[in-house]
Amino acid sequence: MAGRWDQRICWAIAAMVNIIGTQPTTAEILAVPGAALHLYDKSPMPDRKLGHITVVEQSRAQVDAALQRLQGIAGLGLTN
Numbered sequence: 001m002a003g004r005w006d007q008r009i010c011w012a013i014a015a016m017v018n019i020i021g022t023q024p025t026t027a028e029i030l031a032v033p034g035a036a037l038h039l040y041d042k043s044p045m046p047d048r049k050l051g052h053i054t055v056v057e058q059s060r061a062q063v064d065a066a067l068q069r070l071q072g073i074a075g076l077g078l079t080n
Contacts, residue, residue: 017053032069
């Protein structure tokens with residue numbers, strides 16, 4: 001119907017983590033619920049952005065839990 005909006009709105013919480021310098025293992029990242037890996041096909045070198053990880057979940061707690069798991073993956077350099 002014209003002029004009517006869809007009431008089925010899906011709300012989600014998202015976060016993005018940049019991958020800088022070294023590339024972590026793809027399997028480790030994809031094992032984290034809600035995580036999607038986006039690589040830029042660049043060769044690793046210090047301070048170079050190689051890609052990013054997007055985490056999308058239904059709650060802030062789920063995103064925080066995913067970020068906590070990503071923090072433990074070598075090469076991401078996440079800090080609190």
